Amino acid sequence: MQRFHILSPFWILKTKTPVISWIPFLVGLFLFTACIELVTDIDFPDQEPKVVVHSFISPADTATMVLLTWSKPVSKPDNERIRFIEDATVQINDRDGNPAQLHYDPERKLYSVSANEYQIHADQQYELRVDVPGHPPIHASAYVPLANNSLTLEKLDTLPGEWHDRIMLEYSFTDEPGDRENFYAPGAYRQVEVYDWENDTTKLHQIWIYVTYGDKYISNTGKEGNTFLIRAEAHIHIGPDGPNDDPGENDQISILLLTTDEHYYKYHRALENYYEDDFFSEPVHLYSNIDGGLGIFAGYNRSLLVIK
Numbered sequence: 094m095q096r097f098h099i100l101s102p103f104w105i106l107k108t109k110t111p112v113i114s115w116i117p118f119l120v121g122l123f124l125f126t127a128c129i130e131l132v133t134d135i136d137f138p139d140q141e142p143k144v145v146v147h148s149f150i151s152p153a154d155t156a157t158m159v160l161l162t163w164s165k166p167v168s169k170p171d172n173e174r175i176r177f178i179e180d181a182t183v184q185i186n187d188r189d190g191n192p193a194q195l196h197y198d199p200e201r202k203l204y205s206v207s208a209n210e211y212q213i214h215a216d217q218q219y220e221l222r223v224d225v226p227g228h229p230p231i232h233a234s235a236y237v238p239l240a241n242n243s244l245t246l247e248k249l250d251t252l253p254g255e256w257h258d259r260i261m262l263e264y265s266f267t268d269e270p271g272d273r274e275n276f277y278a279p280g281a282y283r284q285v286e287v288y289d290w291e292n293d294t295t296k297l298h299q300i301w302i303y304v305t306y307g308d309k310y311i312s313n314t315g316k317e318g319n320t321f322l323i324r325a326e327a328h329i330h331i332g333p334d335g336p337n338d339d340p341g342e343n344d345q346i347s348i349l350l351l352t353t354d355e356h357y358y359k360y361h362r363a364l365e366n367y368y369e370d371d372f373f374s375e376p377v378h379l380y381s382n383i384d385g386g387l388g389i390f391a392g393y394n395r396s397l398l399v400i401k
Contacts, residue, residue, distance in 0.1 A: 142166065144178065144225055146388035149357065150185075150235060152213045153395040158205040159183050159195055161223065164387055177202045182224040187217055213392075215239045221390045233383045233390035236354040240394040241277070243267040244350050247322065249400065251329070258329040262302055263322065264348050264398070270317040276358035277311040278351040278393070279304070279323050285344050302327040302346070310362050348398040356382045357391035 142163040150157050161178035183195040183204040193211035195204035213219070216239050223231040248263035260283070268275055281302040286295050306324035313319070351357075359380040381387050 142176075144181075144223065144228060144231055144383075144386035144388075146221070146223060146231065146233060146383045146386055146390055148221065148388075148390045149393060150213050150219060150237060150391075151393045151395060152215055152237065154208065154213070156205045156207050157185060157193070157195065157211060157213060158203050159185075159221070159223070159390075160203045161225075178225060180226060184222045185211070186220045186222075187214070188219075213237055215394055219392065223386070229385050231383060231385040235356060235382075235390050235392040236273075237392035238273070238275070238352045238354060238394050239269075239271075240396045241266060241269055241275075241350055241352045242396045243269070244348055244396055244398040246348070246398065246400060249346070260302060260327045260329060260346075262325045262327075262346065262348075264325075265320055265322045266350050267320045268313045268316065268318055270313070274355065275313040276353045276355060277313075277321070278309065278353055278357070278361065279307070279311070279321075279349065280309075280351075281325050281346060281348045283327060283344065283346050300327060309365070310358055312358060344401075346400040348400070350396045350398075351393045352396075353393040354391055356380070356389060357393050360389045360391060 142165070145162045145164050146159065147162075148157075148159040161181055161183070163176040163178060179197055179199070179202075181197075181204070184192055185195065185206075186192045193206045195206045197204050215237050218234060218236050221231075221233045221235070225231070243266045245265050246263075247265055248261070250261040252259040252261060262281055264279075264281070266277070266279065268277075283300045283302060285298045285300055287298050288295050302325040304323060304325050307322060311321060360382075363378070363380045380389070382390060
């Protein structure tokens with residue numbers, strides 16, 4: 094037990110102050126030291142690591158991928174390396190029971206199956222099963238919604254500046270009510286060609302245009318059939334203090350709208366409240382829908398609007 098030793102205050106009684114006036118102080122001091130011992134006398138028990146699943150599936154992806162790691166107990170140091178699970182059996186099934194086996198890729202440290210071998214379809218429920226030697230089976234389910242194709246460009250301006258220009262983007266989409274609650278995640282990015290002086294080549298970079306008005310993750314509950322407006326901004330560096338990403342003839346802006354299931358929505362909303370390096374932030378319980386483990390297995394679909 095960690096203890097704090099505090100010097101005795103009874104020397105104060107030698108003064109002319111009546112003894113009785115110090116009784117509340119002594120009682121408070123006793124309670125204070127007792128509280129210190131209570132708070133510091135905490136011994137976190139060793140915890141068995143759990144399987145952590147991380148997977149998002151979509152018809153828009155070229156493969157279905159699942160990342161498996163071991164959880165890190167509270168008692169372990171923060172700098173402990175990530176432990177990947179390499180000997181699991183991973184299988185995914187659609188609602189008709191059609192299975193697909195995911196194979197481990199030692200270079201990418203994840204399990205995957207190509208869309209050419211197993212296609213994810215919209216408006217379907219999928220089941221994930223993970224078997225890790227020595228552990229009970231792990232299950233999870235996810236729904237892949239239909240895409241929302243109502244993306245509309247409302248406004249696009251470029252405001253000039255001394256060292257950088259500023260892009261002002263406005264776009265909207267309209268909810269399509271159905272039997273299920275709809276969830277959305279809008280976003281936009283610039284695709285920029287950047288010259289690599291060392292290799293004498295041109296590379297494509299994606300520069301995100303950050304939302305300044307509107308929500309990053311949206312539920313249509315109570316807003317069925319509404320049109321949602323999103324405003325976003327980004328800077329174009331044109332000065333010597335940063336990389337020159339002045340728009341070229343091959344640059345373009347891509348506006349994305351992810352239509353997601355409830356698991357995707359709840360997981361990312363929880364991540365928004367998580368601040369890893371903020372000492373004063375409150376603990377956040379990350380959402381998990383994994384039966385027998387931790388993590389997330391969620392579905393989404395995507396619509397895209399490209400502006401050149």
